[in-house]
Every structure is written in C-alpha cells, then in structure tokens.
Amino acid sequence: MFSRQALRGLFSVERVASQQPILSYASRACLHQASTTNSSSQNFQATPPEIPPSTSAAAVSIPPSASQTSTSPIPDATQQSTTTSTSDGHFINGIPRTKLPLPPLFDSNLKITKSLADKLPYLYTQRPHYISAHLHDRPYLLTEGDHLRLPFLMPKVKSGDILRFNRASVIGSRDYTLKGSPYIDERMYECRLRVLGVESEPLRIKEKTKRRRRHVQRIKSKHRYTILRVMEVKLKSLEELMEDGAEIIKEGTILEEQGADVIEKKDAPSYLIVFESILSVISISRL
Template structure:
C-alpha cells in the first residue's frame, strides 16, 4: 500500500523482498525509535525510588488527634442565659417615675410565698387572661408578629400571682411588674387544618367557597418567679403604710 510508512512495510514484508534503499531507511528509523525508547526509560527509572512500606506504629505515636468541627444544632441556637443574648436583642429596662411602695406586712408574708413552689400567674396579653405555671405550653389564639423561634419574652401584666396557700393581689387592675418575673420562649408556629365554607346570598344561585387556614404562635413558660423581700429592697423599694402598698399577700380562702 502506498499509504504505509517505512516502519510498517518493514514489519509487513521480509527484508529479501524490499529494495536496499528502503532497507537502509527502515533500519535507521527503527534504530532511532529503539534509541529513544532506551534513553527515555532508564532516565524515568533513575528518578523513581520506591518508598519504604508504610507503618502505622510511628505515625500513631507522633500524630495528634484531630477534632472534627461540631455542627450547630437547635439547642446551640437557643440562648441559655442573659449573657448569651446579643446586646442588640436584650430587652430595654423599663423606667419608672416613682419607687415601688411595699408595706411591712407584705415584706413579712413574702417569704412564705416565695418559698412555696410552684407558683402560678394570671398573665394578660391583649386583655386576655392566661393561667400559667412553669413548664406549660401556651398556644396563642393569633400569630404574634416579629418573633422567631428561640426568642425569650417577658409578660409584665398580671392580675394574680400565688402558690398553693398564698396569693399576691393588688388593688389596681394589674400587679406592679417589679414584683415578679414571667418569661416565655417562642417555640414555633402551628397551623390548623384547612377549612372550607360555602357562602351564598338570598335569591342568588351562585355559591361562593371560602377557604381559611389560621396559624398560631406556640410558647413555653420558662420561669414564674416571685421576687424576695431582699431583692425588692435592693432595687429601691420604699416601705409605706398598708393602704399605699402596691400589693398584699394573703391566705387563700
């Protein structure tokens, strides 16, 4: 074939059938190929040194244990103390025009109320009362805006606070918020099943179908705390007559 190279013709035909000129060219080309192969291979083997077999014993003694990074979980995202909450998200301390007024009878009966646990509270949110204790789960009848799961809120409006035998009442509509602490944590949002309702009007054949799916905010009560007499005095409470006291502790009837 005319398209074959000299090296291919050299392997395909015996040397007796080839002309002398082609034999010389083929031998030179073949020798050149062999020369390149022999010069390339030893140089590659000269730079390659087989490594010693790997041993795990020296590496186990000299290496340090590697601790994998810990992924953030839902528990890490929830702050446990006030120090874990960023300053921008901490609640603003309320300001009061006058100090808290307490009577001597309140200071005398307050240790009985604080020592008797658990405490309950009747907290008010949007003028709706909720009877709560620590650990209760509260489902609000609406979706609270601008809150996220993990946020800690404080209920500062309460009309009643007590324990099994004692009750803290006030002559006003609500107790002074400096007497107690009620903190809740936002757990998430709960949706009700889809509702379908048919609406129609008189003397009309058209029936209109309305769907609704409400969502509610779920909270859990973290702590219901009644402040002690020492804490009230440290915060600047003033002892007055019983008639001017902000609240009074009494036995349950």
C-alpha cells in the same frame, strides 16, 4: 403590436432623459458649495485668531479658599454605612443589641406595705407558683413548663426568642395569693416564655350563598398561631426587693386611688371543714 426590442429601446431612452437633469443639478450644487466655501474662507482669513487666557491670570483669579475646598476629602456614603452597621451590630453577652429588651422606666422606688412584707416570705417559700399574665387585655393562667398557643400569629418573633410578660394581675400558690390593683408591679416577679414555633390549623372551607341564587361561594381559611413555652415563673424574695431599692411604708401612706398589692390567705374548702368536724365527733364518741 410592438416587438420586445422596440419597447426596450423606448424604455432606455426615457431612463437616459430622466437621469440627465439630476446629474446637472448635482453638479450645479457641488459647484455652488465650492464657491461658497472659497468665499467664506477668504472673508474669515482677515479675523485674528482667539488667544487663550494665560495660566498666571487664571491662578490669580482663583481664590485660595476655593482651591482648598475643592481639594478637601468628602466622606463616601459607603464609609458612613459601614460605620453605622458596625456600631449597630455590637453584641452584649452574645446577644445582639436589637434583641435586648428595653429597660423599664420608673419615677420612684418600689413601695411595699408592712402587711405585704410580712406575708411575702410565706408566698415565696410555697412553690410552685402560678400567674395570671395579661397579653392584649386577655388573661392567661400559666405555670412553669406549660405550653401556650396564642390565638394569633405574633409578628417579628422567631423560634428561640425569649419573651417577658410584664403585666400580671394574680400570682399565687396553694395557700396564698398576691393580687394587684389592677396589676402587680413588674419589679416583684419575672415571667419568661420561649417561642417554639408556629402552628397552623386544618384547612377550613365555608360555603356562602345568598337568597334566590344558585351560586355558592367557597371561602378557604387556614390560620396560624404562635406556640410559647413557659420557662420561668419567679417571685422575688423580700431580700431581693430590698436590694433593688424597695421601701416598706405604713398602710395609710399610699393613696387610695393608686391602690396597693395585697396577699390573701385562701380559706379551707367547706367539704374539708365538714370532714374535720365528722372526724372530731367520731373521736369524741369513741372516748
């Protein structure tokens, strides 16, 4: 068994022996690098230094058109965006341009038959009017002041927006009815509705399962609907239609394929006719 001092001496000798070649290699590397740098500096001292080109030659080589194009101002994208935003954000009568309805496009003036022009004042004066407006090929019977709940959620509308229904098949009153073929020309009437908001139905839970299975799937649904209020149902008079450029033509000039709007007078119900006949019989018997 060696003592601690003997072991410590052996380890110190091994450390010194292992460190000596590393120091010698490092000194050799430093000497080698110094010698290479001295030789390289001696070789490169003979080469002439690089001469930068003169400013006069550079000015001659650059064409004037290139200098002009480089100094011309380029509009920033921010400036373009601000100009477009200001141009698009104009208001017309306090209403943004994006909220205004698109004007209808018609190739010709409104054409009215002689019989329609004769009966239109009777329908115009007999109020209130009802209208059968169509939305997504579904008719809605409306009068002024009614609340309409659409069977779907109308996209891109907010509460307070005004909508115009421009497709109707029937406009009528108590005794007269204006029928289209299949729709009435939208220049003859105005039907405007206001969006009140959105209404949601109560939560529905439907249980679904398959045969010979214990798992029951519960499906939850809560649909939302758009609520509208009829603000105006207006039938234009004959004078207003003539001011807009309507033309009164004969019956046979309109093509049969195109069809024409017709005003029909409603017949009295059968029970009223029977009641009037009974009253007349009673009055005759009294005489």
